[in-house]
Amino acid sequence: MTTEALLALEHVTKRFGQVVIAEDLSFAVGAGEVVGIVGPNGAGKTSLFGLISGDLACDAGEIRFTGRVITRIGPAARCRLGIGRTYQVPRPFGDMTVFENLLVAAQQGGGLRRRASYAAAVEALERTGLSGQANLPAERLGLLQRKRLELARAMATQPTLLLLDEVAGGLTDPEVAQLVEIVRGVNAQGIAVIWIEHVVRALTAVVSRLTCLAGGVFVGDGEPDAVLANTAVREVFLGTDVTAALAGGSLDAGSAGSEGSQS
Numbered sequence: 001m002t003t004e005a006l007l008a009l010e011h012v013t014k015r016f017g018q019v020v021i022a023e024d025l026s027f028a029v030g031a032g033e034v035v036g037i038v039g040p041n042g043a044g045k046t047s048l049f050g051l052i053s054g055d056l057a058c059d060a061g062e063i064r065f066t067g068r069v070i071t072r073i074g075p076a077a078r079c080r081l082g083i084g085r086t087y088q089v090p091r092p093f094g095d096m097t098v099f100e101n102l103l104v105a106a107q108q109g110g111g112l113r114r115r116a117s118y119a120a121a122v123e124a125l126e127r128t129g130l131s132g133q134a135n136l137p138a139e140r141l142g143l144l145q146r147k148r149l150e151l152a153r154a155m156a157t158q159p160t161l162l163l164l165d166e167v168a169g170g171l172t173d174p175e176v177a178q179l180v181e182i183v184r185g186v187n188a189q190g191i192a193v194i195w196i197e198h199v200v201r202a203l204t205a206v207v208s209r210l211t212c213l214a215g216g217v218f219v220g221d222g223e224p225d226a227v228l229a230n231t232a233v234r235e236v237f238l239g240t241d242v243t244a245a246l247a248g249g250s251l252d253a254g255s256a257g258s259e260g261s262q263s
Contacts (some may be wrong), residue, residue: 005064006031006192007052007083007161012061014044014051020216021047025061027211027218029161034183034193036203036224039213040236045196046088048213049163052194053085054078065161080111084159088166090150094139098130098149101138102156110157117156124155127189128182144175151182161192168199180205200228212236 005028014021021044029035039045050056052063054075063071070078092101102121106112112120125131128148133141138149147167154162164183168176176199183206187193197203203210203224210224214236220227227233 004031005029006033006066007194008064009052010062010064012051012063013059014047014056014216015059020044021056022051022058022061023216025216025218029192029194031160032187032190032192033209034187034195034207036207036210037194037196037213038198038200038203038210038233043213043236044216045213046165049085049165049194049196052078052163053083076109079109079157079159082158082160083163084109084154084157084161085163086150086154086165086167088169090146092138092141092146092149092153094137096138097135098138098141098152099125099134101149102152105153105156106158109153112158120156120158124152127155127185128152129178143170144178147171147179148182151179151186155186159191161194162186164193164195164197166196166198168197168202171199176202204228 007029009025009027012022012025037045037048047056051058054070054073054077058071061071062069065078065081065083068081070081093104096104099121102124103117106117106120110117110120125134128151130145130148130152133145138146141149151164151167168179171179180202183193183195187206195203195207207224209222210220210227211218212220212227212230212233219236220230220233
């Protein structure tokens with residue numbers, strides 16, 4: 001690992017009983033880098049995010065962020081250090097407006113004071129195209145808007161590293177295209193992004209690097225086209241035709257649909 005890495009995992013291990021989530025994983029992401037993660041259902045991708053964000057504790061290994069060891073720091077502290085994340089299933093405060101949801105994220109997640117939290121909430125609205133829905137109760141949002149709100153809530157914490165977990169799932173092709181542009185805009189501000197996604201076409205439109213996680217280990221890491229052409233990567237997708245998946249806009253690993261909480 002290099003000292004210049006924004007995020008570095010070194011020999012991280014995590015198991016749930018006999019289920020291996022991470023097996024001696026080492027992984028680094030540089031400042032402003034955009035990395036995509038693919039892999040079959042149950043590969044541990046979402047759990048990897050839990051390890052990075054602090055929702056899960058490592059059994060062994062070390063995690064560093066901006067050069068600081070954060071292995072034993074909780075999720076709230078990691079968020080305030082600059083690690084923001086989304087979740088596969090958006091769970092906004094339904095009876096609050098979109099803007100109020102963002103204020104909560106900025107103040108409670110990002111630790112921002114009143115004036116700074118308002119500025120962060122407004123900026124998140126603008127970046128995600130939700131300004132027109134600012135005063136709308138979150139429970140009245142459609143799927144695309146809920147996905148945008150999930151992203152906006154993470155952005156309101158003002159992260160330097162953003163973890164995106166299946167934010168394109170369930171969207172139409174035009175909606176995915178809109179989301180891709182939003183993520184590009186976020187990265188253009190210098191924010192590093194790690195994106196877990198089954199909609200591979202969305203990933204390859206944004207990421208400069210792709211990695212494949214399977215069985216708690218990385219089986220491919222590098223330039224997206226090269227990783228998708230890798231025999232080991234194709235094998236973990238149980239024979240899925242990656243070329244056809246790219247043309248169709250998604251890669252549903254193992255034909256099992258969207259992942260569960262331990263993906």
